[in-house]
Amino acid sequence: MAREDFNDYLAFLAVAQERSFTKAAAKLGVSQSTLSHIIRRLEERLGLRLLMRTTRSVAPTEVGEKLMSSLQPRIEEIEADITSLLLLRDTPAGTVRLTVSDNGIHECVWPKLAPVLKNYPDLKVELAQENALVNVVEGRYDGGVRLGESVEKDMISVRIGPDWRLVVVGSPDYLAKAGVPQHPSELVNHQCINMRHPGSGTIYAWELEKDGQAIRVRTDGQLTFNSVYPMFAAVADGYGLAFLQETLVAEGVKEGRYQIVLDDWCPFFAGYHLYYPSRRQMSSAMAVVVNALRHRGPVRAM
Missing domain, CATH: 1.10.10.10 (Winged helix-like DNA-binding domain superfamily/Winged helix DNA-binding domain)
Known part of the structure; x- marks a missing residue:
């Protein structure tokens, strides 16, 4: 035969x-x-x-x-x-496939991997940019990167970044015309630049909190995106307020392109974590990636 x-x-x-x-x-x-x-x-x-x-x-x-x-x-x-x-090889080799959000790639994953990969020519990394939550087992990924609060309980989770917060920002020109909101309830009177969840298709409700009082605000406006990066230009061009990661807007705030409002209502979120199935034996290639991404600094950003 x-x-x-x-x-x-x-x-x-x-x-x-x-x-x-x-x-x-x-x-x-x-x-x-x-x-x-x-x-x-x-x-x-x-x-x-x-x-x-x-x-x-x-x-x-x-x-x-x-x-x-x-x-x-x-x-x-x-x-x-x-x-x-x-695992018996002296030099780690093989392919590691990770599902990562666009912000996670730019802010956390690539800056840490870039200097390390040059030391491991036989190691290949595939970063699939997907903002929707992905089942890493069904997708045959070695792991994924998401905010800590989004990681499923049956996964091994490794912190790879500090906690950070989203802040409400607008351009000085927009705020001069529309006024500065003093309470989250006033956001309904503003043009807000929204984010649509790629997975569920729903518009993200802004999560604000102060002194133990949590408020989820359903905002409205002319523009909606499914990625954070186009939102920066929209804010700078005066299209309204946006709820963006503080570390990403810090430089623009210093330069006067953005202004933070409702600062005391903007809470911290669990930072980025790398997660992977507990039942899988970790390859030498995955071990290199985990070690490179592992967070070793303070828990809070900024």
Whole structure:
């Protein structure tokens, strides 16, 4: 009997997991036409229909589901065994995949990783910029970076940044025209630049607190973004108030481009944490990343 080409099975598993030829092809680094040919060849060789295809979706057939459930744990066992072998290497090697928000990449992750990676040429890092909360197990990530309060309880969590706070900021020109709010309730009378959660699709309610009194304000305005960085220009151009990370606006405040209002109503939040599944044995590559990102300074920013 001819030996099976297990690359075909890995290709099938990628399509079945992603439920998309486009995503699976990108994951495997092949073209969609090549991937489609591989799956067709595998189905013809087995004489079984493994995937149901429509113009909009791909899903495993009943037989495909059985094959998937058989392959997946075996592949994970092989990956775990290889990871264990890599621990015996003198030089850490392998790929570490992390899901990180855009702010997390720029503010915390990349500044810490950049000087370290040059010392480990065999270590590869993939940073997937995703502002929505992602299931790292389902996404086959090695870990993720999110604010401490967003980390699930069954994950190992490592602090990689200090606590920080969001502050309400506006341009001097806007505040001169619209007035300076003295209480969170006055925000309903202002143009506010909002953030939409990529995952839930909801508008973020500004979380303010003073002397134990917490207030969540549903703000309204002309502009809504799903990333913090376009909001800076909108504030500077006088489009309204925004709720932004203090460390990101500090320079603009010093230069007079922004002005903080309701300062005593802006509480601290748990800073960035790296989280990863507890059941996975840490590879040498992941250990380098964790050590590089680990926070060693004061807990409070600013």
